[in-house]
Amino acid sequence: MELKLREDDLAFQQDVREFLDRHWPEDVREARRNTGRFEESKGESPEVRRFFDALNERGWAVPNWPQDWGGTDWTPTQKYIWDKETARAECPQLSAFGARMLAPVLYTWGSDQQKEQFLPAIREQKMIWCQGYSEPGAGSDLAGLSTRAVRDGDDYVVNGTKIWTSGAHVADWMFCLVRTSTEGKKQEGISFLLIDMTSPGITVNPIHLLGGIHSVNEVELKDVRVPAKNLVGEENKGWTYAKGLLTHERTGIAGVARSEMTLARLKKVATETSVDGGSLWDDADFRRRVTELEIDLEALAMTELRVLSQVEQGGAPGPESSILKIRGTEISQTLQVMQIEAFGYYGMPYPDQTLIDNEGPIGEPFALAAMQAMLYGRASTIFGGSNEIQKNIISKAVLGL
Amino acid sequence: MDFSLSDEQSLLKDSVERFIQNDYDFDKRRKVMAEEDGFSRKNWQQFAELGWLAIPFSEEDGGFGGGAIELMLIMEQIGRGLVVEPYLPTVVLAGGVLRRAGSSGQKEQYLASIIDGSKLGAFAFAEPQGRFNLADLTTTAKAEGEGFTLNGHKCVVLNGPSADFFVVSARTAGDQRDAKGISLFLVDADAKGLSRRDYPTVDGLRGSEVMLENVKVGKDALIGDKDAALPLIEAAIDDATLAVGCEAVGGMEVLYKATVEYSKQRVQFGQPIGKFQVLQHRMVDMFMEYEQSKSLMYMAAMRLDEGYNDAAKRAVSGFKVQVGKSGRFVGQQAVQLHGGMGMTEELSVGHYFKRLTMIDTLFGNVDFHLKRYGSFE
Numbered sequence: 120m121e122l123k124l125r126e127d128d129l130a131f132q133q134d135v136r137e138f139l140d141r142h143w144p145e146d147v148r149e150a151r152r153n154t155g156r157f158e159e160s161k162g163e164s165p166e167v168r169r170f171f172d173a174l175n176e177r178g179w180a181v182p183n184w185p186q187d188w189g190g191t192d193w194t195p196t197q198k199y200i201w202d203k204e205t206a207r208a209e210c211p212q213l214s215a216f217g218a219r220m221l222a223p224v225l226y227t228w229g230s231d232q233q234k235e236q237f238l239p240a241i242r243e244q245k246m247i248w249c250q251g252y253s254e255p256g257a258g259s260d261l262a263g264l265s266t267r268a269v270r271d272g273d274d275y276v277v278n279g280t281k282i283w284t285s286g287a288h289v290a291d292w293m294f295c296l297v298r299t300s301t302e303g304k305k306q307e308g309i310s311f312l313l314i315d316m317t318s319p320g321i322t323v324n325p326i327h328l329l330g331g332i333h334s335v336n337e338v339e340l341k342d343v344r345v346p347a348k349n350l351v352g353e354e355n356k357g358w359t360y361a362k363g364l365l366t367h368e369r370t371g372i373a374g375v376a377r378s379e380m381t382l383a384r385l386k387k388v389a390t391e392t393s394v395d396g397g398s399l400w401d402d403a404d405f406r407r408r409v410t411e412l413e414i415d416l417e418a419l420a421m422t423e424l425r426v427l428s429q430v431e432q433g434g435a436p437g438p439e440s441s442i443l444k445i446r447g448t449e450i451s452q453t454l455q456v457m458q459i460e461a462f463g464y465y466g467m468p469y470p471d472q473t474l475i476d477n478e479g480p481i482g483e484p485f486a487l488a489a490m491q492a493m494l495y496g497r498a499s500t501i502f503g504g505s506n507e508i509q510k511n512i513i514s515k516a517v518l519g520l
Numbered sequence: 521m522d523f524s525l526s527d528e529q530s531l532l533k534d535s536v537e538r539f540i541q542n543d544y545d546f547d548k549r550r551k552v553m554a555e556e557d558g559f560s561r562k563n564w565q566q567f568a569e570l571g572w573l574a575i576p577f578s579e580e581d582g583g584f585g586g587g588a589i590e591l592m593l594i595m596e597q598i599g600r601g602l603v604v605e606p607y608l609p610t611v612v613l614a615g616g617v618l619r620r621a622g623s624s625g626q627k628e629q630y631l632a633s634i635i636d637g638s639k640l641g642a643f644a645f646a647e648p649q650g651r652f653n654l655a656d657l658t659t660t661a662k663a664e665g666e667g668f669t670l671n672g673h674k675c676v677v678l679n680g681p682s683a684d685f686f687v688v689s690a691r692t693a694g695d696q697r698d699a700k701g702i703s704l705f706l707v708d709a710d711a712k713g714l715s716r717r718d719y720p721t722v723d724g725l726r727g728s729e730v731m732l733e734n735v736k737v738g739k740d741a742l743i744g745d746k747d748a749a750l751p752l753i754e755a756a757i758d759d760a761t762l763a764v765g766c767e768a769v770g771g772m773e774v775l776y777k778a779t780v781e782y783s784k785q786r787v788q789f790g791q792p793i794g795k796f797q798v799l800q801h802r803m804v805d806m807f808m809e810y811e812q813s814k815s816l817m818y819m820a821a822m823r824l825d826e827g828y829n830d831a832a833k834r835a836v837s838g839f840k841v842q843v844g845k846s847g848r849f850v851g852q853q854a855v856q857l858h859g860g861m862g863m864t865e866e867l868s869v870g871h872y873f874k875r876l877t878m879i880d881t882l883f884g885n886v887d888f889h890l891k892r893y894g895s896f897e
């Protein structure tokens with residue numbers, strides 16, 4: 120057993136750092152760090168666009184994809200280093216719905232035509248996707264979805280309502296689970312459709328989340344015609360693809376690198392926050408809680424490394440991989456709350472970002488962004504399979520209950 | 521020992537409860553928040569007419585002579601309704617200082633207009649460097665000529681934007697964190713040299729940064745004795761701590777009940793989610809947190825009514841620790857159990873969660889009050 124990174128991994132880490140420092144320099148990081156403007160976008164701001172272009176030029180836009188489609192031949196350790204370094208550099212990420220969620224389905228089960236049409240555009244962040252799974256009646260019980268797709272000539276005609284669709288208001292396309300059969304098991308009548316968001320019959324209604332954040336929507340589909348060539352794989356096999364997608368992305372799901380960043384910033388804020396002539400970091404109670412969290416996080420980081428090393432040696436991830444999401448979100452939520460706590464009274468102001476842009480921050484430059492992260496962060500234990508659902512899965516699949 | 525309310529107290533409770541039920545549902549609250557002040561002046565007048573603005577003041581001062589129990593009864597309902605009208609800053613804080621130490625002239629001018637609803641107040645006690653330490657002050661008041669000149673920066677002053685007057689803590693002697701040398705002043709909102717930066721707070725209230733630049737006040741602006749205001753500040757803040765704690769208890773009651781209701785309605789996997797044992801136990805925990813908080817609420821209110829001493833301070837801090845922890849748990853779990861719905865602005869659940877989160881901060885968080893609790897024998 121050995122924990123140290125090998126020589127070649129260290130050299131790789133150095134390369135990555137240099138690349139990120141050049142294309143996503145500290146002044147850009149600083150400016151974006153304190154912005155409390157929470158929205159999905161196509162990354163149109165020039166510096167973001169340039170960054171994505173640089174990634175593509177270097178061939179690092181989608182490390183996890185197969186090389187045929189612009190991926191890398193990195194080892195799991197290298198991918199781990201990449202995740203860590205990109206989190207450290209706080210650089211923009213390709214929209215996850217396309218690059219991390221849909222793409223694996225497409226390169227595994229998609230038609231050649233679908234791969235050609237979509238994968239390069241996703242890689243270059245020129246086509247934004249949203250995920251149309253959840254419905255008002257089908258949240259945790261996703262297989263209970265009822266949006267209907269009925270075959271009519273060369274098209275499917277789709278009717279139904281999707282809800283909580285992140286980024287639907289900026290997306291060009293939606294990958295969508297639809298019901299194509301009501302016979303047999305619920306899971307066996309679901310298909311995976313790709314829907315052009317400009318199709319007639321689609322209405323996107325905003326849903327405002329706590330703190331006024333607009334990231335999710337309700338998407339109504341009324342007699343939307345979808346060409347049958349936009350069906351992924353076989354009809355009624357959509358559930359299998361969607362589930363395959365869920366187990367596909369192992370690294371990053373615990374958010375270790377991101378939480379490490381938040382932890383570092385929390386410590387920094389604590390040392391800069393004055394209490395009784397000293398700093399908040401001198402407060403034994405606060406410090407104890409941060410330190411406990413740091414140990415939790417370290418344990419999680421090691422758990423993630425155990426998973427990675429198994430994968431690196433060609434094995435399947437063991438049962439410990441299932442705790443990554445639960446523990447990762449618990450830790451990040453606790454960090455987010457402690458961040459607000461650290462601000463004291465300056466955690467309370469919630470001005471408009473434009474006001475801050477014009478007149479400067481109130482008290483803490485980072486407070487608004489931190490509050491939005493805390494509020495939005497409550498969703499992390501709800502979406503992508505709530506933590507209760509995750510525990511149900513572990514008790515069944517791992518403990519055999 | 522007696523946990524029952526007097527007839528008068530029951531009447532008070534019923535009257536506030538009725539108002540919250542009939543005139544302050546979530547939609548109405550949303551509407552008043554959209555008004556220019558962020559609350560309803562009309563509601564405020566109604567509070568005055570119903571006598572609620574007179575509750576803590578002595579009969580001699582034109583008030584109702586209520587104590588901590590009466591405050592508790594009102595604030596618990598205010599918490600249930602997430603009321604945004606500035607009862608806490610005006611009546612409990614600014615009023616709390618004035619009723620304890622105001623001169624007869626100050627009471628006539630300010631208390632009377634708090635009671636009849638014509639003036640709103642705010643207490644500018646916190647400073648950017650001070651965190652929860654009430655004595656950590658860099659704002660100064662220098663005796664000059666017939667009065668004082670104030671300079672400094674007071675932060676996150678609740679109701680700052682609508683206040684007609686401020687009660688301001690400032691240093692008249694001593695070093696930055698000395699217990700002695702602190703004084704309180706009445707400063708009118710339109711005083712020359714006073715400027716504000718106003719903003720909404722995350723829990724739907726309004727606050728201000730208040731900057732004092734050579735603000736000149738007369739001798740009669742001094743509240744109570746010069747250099748000796750810290751105990752007075754602490755007493756008003758303890759009332760306010762009880763008050764927000766009661767708000768939290770009211771909020772927790774709404775949340776645990778709303779969550780139980782929702783879990784009976786929301787069907788997933790062919791059954792109401794309330795049938796899942798893990799959620800049942802979670803809701804039992806929410807309920808227990810609420811009940812335990814309520815117990816310490818009674819304790820704190822009764823101790824305060826027995827007299828303002830170490831036992832009362834200890835009880836207030838103990839209560840605040842409990843609501844800090846319980847409020848966070850109940851708020852977070854209410855959101856969690858409502859799933860995506862709990863995350864929306866549209867549902868009230870998330871707004872209670874936000875208020876409960878901020879109540880932990882107000883007047884000292886769990887860590888602060890744990891230490892304070894432990895500092896008394």
Ligand SMILES: Cc1cc2nc3c(=O)[nH]c(=O)nc-3n(C[C@H](O)[C@H](O)[C@H](O)COP(=O)(O)OP(=O)(O)OC[C@H]3O[C@@H](n4cnc5c(N)ncnc54)[C@H](O)[C@@H]3O)c2cc1C
Pocket residue numbers: 249250251252253255257258259260282283284285286335498501502503504505506507508511786788789793796798799856857858859860861863
């Ligand atoms: C910010 C945000 C972004 C989202 N983005 C997307 C998106 O882009 N695309 C998309 O398709 N969906 C998205 N979702 C939806 C998300 O996947 C659902 O919210 C999630 O599946 C939970 O469903 P629900 O909200 O209907 O809650 P419910 O399923 O009604 O759950 C309510 C509560 O009951 C619990 N519960 C349910 N079943 C059980 C059980 N069997 N045992 C124990 N407890 C149970 C849950 O854990 C939860 O606490 C998003 C949600 C949010 C909040």
Ligand SMILES: Cc1cc2nc3c(=O)[nH]c(=O)nc-3n(C[C@H](O)[C@H](O)[C@H](O)COP(=O)(O)OP(=O)(O)OC[C@H]3O[C@@H](n4cnc5c(N)ncnc54)[C@H](O)[C@@H]3O)c2cc1C
Pocket residue numbers: none
């Ligand atoms: C020190 C001691 C003194 C006792 N004295 C007496 C006595 O004087 N008279 C007497 O009659 N009995 C007595 N008991 C027995 C006691 O009442 C039983 O131990 C108790 O009822 C639990 O039963 P069990 O031990 O069979 O555990 P089980 O019922 O088998 O329970 C095992 C575990 O499963 C959990 N569990 C069981 N059902 C559920 C459910 N539906 N949902 C969730 N969790 C569940 C339990 O909480 C427990 O954690 C005593 C026990 C102890 C340990």
